[in-house]
Amino acid sequence: MSIVEARETARSAAEVLAWSRTVVDPALRAAVDTLPGPMRRIAGYHLGWLDADGRAATTSGGKALRPALTLLGATAVGAGQGAVPGAVAVELAHNFSLLHDDVMDGDVTRRHRATAWAVFGTGPAILAGDALLTLALDVVAGCGHPAAHTAMRTLADAVQALVEGQITDLAFEKRSDVTVSECVGMAEAKTGALLGAACAVGGLLGGACAEQTDLLRRFGEKLGLAFQHADDLLGIWGDPAATGKPVHSDLRSRKKSLPVVAALTSGTPAGRALDELYHRADPLSESDLVRAADLVEMAGGREWSRAQAGRLLAGALRDLRAVRPGGTATVELAALARLATDRDH
Template sequence: MTAAQATTTAGAAVADTLARCRALVGPALRDRVAGLHAWPAEMAGYAFGWREAGGETRTGSPAAAGTAGASGSSGSSGSSGSSGSSGSSGKGVRQALAVLCAEAAGAPARTAVEGAVAVELVHTFTLLHDDIMDGDETRRQRPAVWKAYGTGPAVLAGDALFALAFQVLAESPGPYGGAAVRRLSGDLTDLVDGQAEDLLFEGRPWTGPGAVPVEAYLRMAEHKTGALLGCAAGLGALLAGAPEATVEALSTAGRQLGVAFQAVDDVLGLWGDPAATGKPVHGDLRRRKKTLPVLAALAADTPASRRLAALLTGCGPLDEAGLRRAAALVEEAGGREAALAEARARLDRARACLLGVPLAPEPTAELLALLPYVVGRVV
């Protein structure tokens, strides 16, 4: 078998895993969303990719059941066909993490369904509200919910999903509902922290005492992106009745995976194909969003770093040529490689977490296969 064939086979296996978990979780997710008031339910259905704005059900996307936007980016080609920071999440990575972690802890997949539904609801809630906060007008090649339905209604729909997530967990059968709610609420507090930091970073300077240290960026990413992946993994293990050490190990693996994903997403935001990422080229740089490749490049203290700092701190916004030049200097100063190295290191830590506690072999193998898939195989 060639390396390319091996990759294809591994990709097909991951696609099978995701499809299996979607088939399990999707009906429960749809069922709970259908129980919402009709208006937030319609907006939620649009956000999940189940229907168009105005209420028409989308056709030709049976694989989309229970996943956000999966119909636009199905297949096994990693995150390259997905859009922006929501990336592979559109294929149901969070629900799969919850299900696989329950199975790895020795419980049937069914045990994780309420946890999986809750994290998918929370994930979509964050997309709705984050798009308002960030002023992002499109998501997955369609108008963001706030553009399609208005800001107020989008706030409301997010709130409805948020409340529903807690309701689903609190009503989950079995003895672990209370602990699950504690975990979700704690991780959500971290997630809000991360979003707050990310928004505040935009107003901070590129250089000088107010600049964002790489460590602060990584902490932000662990909260903003890692907390919910960690929550998915932790909830799966918790609902399976796993010992606390196992729950913590799987939660930490999820968080590390989240940082890896964010680092790669930052790289794609600078050098990815906009047609594939769904993001405008250099969009992050244009709005002074602090991303790992740029921060790492600025911290490298090389001649290219200093030229980059001078370019970014010069007067006025950069034009297209200036943005291209900045991206080239980020690469020259080692920012791209530093971000990819960080992603690799985080994936290694995630693997170490999985291998450090006793887990069932087959679902663990599926989990290990899922990790590189989430970051799109670019590292």
């Protein structure tokens, strides 16, 4: 399917994601096929292409929001055709982070089936993530685009920020005094940086000027933080049938997510009760998890995250309009932004 399509009517977010998958998947598969056999098998399993025995499978590989943002970012400034390597690289970098995330968080389920480390072991899953990150940078570096070097540096800088955000998140597990501003800064690095890079890389490969590239990055960064608020809400109240993860999964691991930290620092009776429950030595029972979720809501954490997601979305859309994108790209990027902040999985 052609990347640049003349359309009078904008597509829905679901249609854009399906189109993005059609455009990016062949190049993504071709890139992964260059990996050594063991890494190719683990990556193929994680991406939903293979089962645990290496046979072809049709499991979902996720929403592919980031490559869609890259393609539309390029199209928005006038030239989407050269952006496929950037979209592939962004998706590879994202999946590097997921493979490592699952190991660090001890998550045994992702996308309704066992995580890669639970199937292949911790070491192999970490190495597969390393292979995907290396491949991501190689795909951009070798694409032959005049802006390839700048795009590669943009992606590399975002990964450095992501890693910093991840190590900060891990440090929060041992602290009982995490502030809201610290938690927001962690989420900006861990999630916002890569979404910002996805949009900026699209702009660079689409021929954007420096101002447009910066606006696209800011659009993605705000969207990334809004996305994290939505993700953290799903980590507490999401339906396992939709999210592919157990109910109350973030509370079970006592994660210092955005709504939880807002509740813990609220100064309310519910916040103090949550603090006592969250930091006790004993494991949390199922009834404890239900109570913890109720306390987060009573302390205002749920409503705060909802409001923050809405505020960030509005700011992201202002940055997007300032890019002055052409065609239907504005409407489609806005549709993706709304989907990312108002979702059930």
